[in-house]
Amino acid sequence: MIEIKNLHKSYHMGKNSLHVLKGINFTVSEGEMVSIMGSSGSGKSTLLNILGILDEADEGTYTLDGTLIKNLNERVAARYRNKFLGFIFQSFNLINYKSALENVAMPLYYQGVKRNIRVEKAMHYLEKVGLADWATHLPNELSGGQKQRVAIARALASDPKVLLADEPTGALDTKTSYEVMELIQGINDEGKTILIVTHEDDIAHMTKRIVNLKDGIIIDDSVVTQVRAKSEAYV
């Protein structure tokens, strides 16, 4: 599903150049659930941005679902993002003047799906994350966990090949984090490929494979036994 070879990325700030990724080789196959770990500055967010076609590598190749991602113009990049990827952010990044339902329906709008079908599909995904009753609420009327679940529903709405989550539990307390992770695990159980960037060990162990990044290179890549996130019930 994801194949990267010898990926390099540097940031230039004035005269200083910061070599963030120093040759990453890494493959993810369909249905995997991988966590990328590392301390801050290890390059994990940069890697995720490149994987998410939000940023581009200086060197190396990136193949997503058999498509080489290279030198894309903004239009094509936008189309690939819409078609292949679903994003989950630490700060949720919901559009705050739109209701939960409208937020979820947004990727479908950019796919050119008709309004009534859009609403129907969005509702389906809201039900899936257990927030059907909150469909008409604005993001600021929702708790952090609910917001993240809306964001997950939105990421799923376009039926992407890969879900990319950047510290999905970073802004949540432990209990809520586990609820969100349980939801993500459930989605993975249905066969979706998921990549999670995190620096929390317990979260990482809820995935099936942990990739450890340090100073721009992979120092460890090992399959782990998945810990199922158990929460009593949804709020």
Place this chain on the structure above:
Amino acid sequence: MFNIERWQEIFEAIRKNKLRTFLTGLSVASGIFILVILLAIGQGMSNGVAKEFENDATNRISVWTNVTSVEYKGLNPGRIIEMDNRDYEMAVNKNSEKIELKSGVYSRWGQLTTYKKESGSYRVEGVRGDYQFLENETLVVGRYINQNDLDSFEKNAVIGNQVYLDLFLGKEALGKYIDIAGIKFKVVGVYTDPGGEREETRIFIPLTTAQRVYNAGDKLRSLAFTLQKHDKYEDALAASEAFSAELEADLKAKHTIAPNDERAVNVNNTLENAKRFYDLNNMIRWFFWGVGICTIIAGIVGVSNIMLIIVKERTKEIGIRKAIGAQPWSIIGMILHESIFVTAIAGFVGLIFSLILLQLVGPFIETDYIRNPSVDFSVAITTVIILVVAGAVAGFFPAYRAANIKPIEALRDE
């Protein structure tokens, strides 16, 4: 561009961002409002100045004759010169393309006029229909002297408002017969003259009738003309000076008057007096053009500022939209579409408010220098369009930049 989905998206954004929309709209609407009011005041000042000069048509040329003062070709000075219809026809035929309004005049001073028990002494002038506009008179009721009156020597009279008040004491005058020096004339109209009482104590009758009842043959006391209008004062002045000089020379030749006789023929050109008017009007026009352009610039800057702020405020939203698959152009289009829609509506609201205000208040403003401020509707519409286009252009560049920054940077924007 015009699909219904886009419109739904825009209306949603507007509904959910009432304050932002309101502030944008308010600034655009007030900009248009101020501009229209300013332009209207400019027009009002122009009207006010025009009013000061409107006793007679501003480009009137009057000709009258007197006694000769210079001996010429064996003829003694002191000869009385009188013009007649042939002089009038000569002037008219020779310059038929240049002349706009024309009339010969045969007048008598101090004619005793009576109606029932009221009487007064007025100047009676035999004129043609154009004379109404040469004197800049407005009819209160009835009509002015017309060609039919002239052709059939009708004994019809148009009386000044003061004459009307003196003789009729405010009662119905139309169709009544007044007695002028022993002859009955039917009142067909009452006029008012911006020159006031002095100009309104006159009675106008058909020229042909006047020549006949006063037994004057085809004699004329004076001639009055205006020339076709020119846009520029200089052109108008040159044309009217040339016309005056030529007419004076022709009349002198025809009546055997020495070319250097300054007294026998007088050609008075009011246009020279009107120079002040033209200058002042020009100045006012330039001043308000300047103010108008500055106001538009201020409006454009204001709208641009708001567009910048809106785009800045929406940077994160743009990042989110891009991350979930929005095309850059769809984002630019969305922002511009919304802003054009808002500015256009607000612009028209401002326009309508200012026009309503002008309509309600304008006619009551009649000071010496501002009269009936009003505005040319097409100018106002043009301004609205300029502002909307300027807003769109001003919004385009930040929107374009925002749509092209990497989504990751937009997302980091807090």
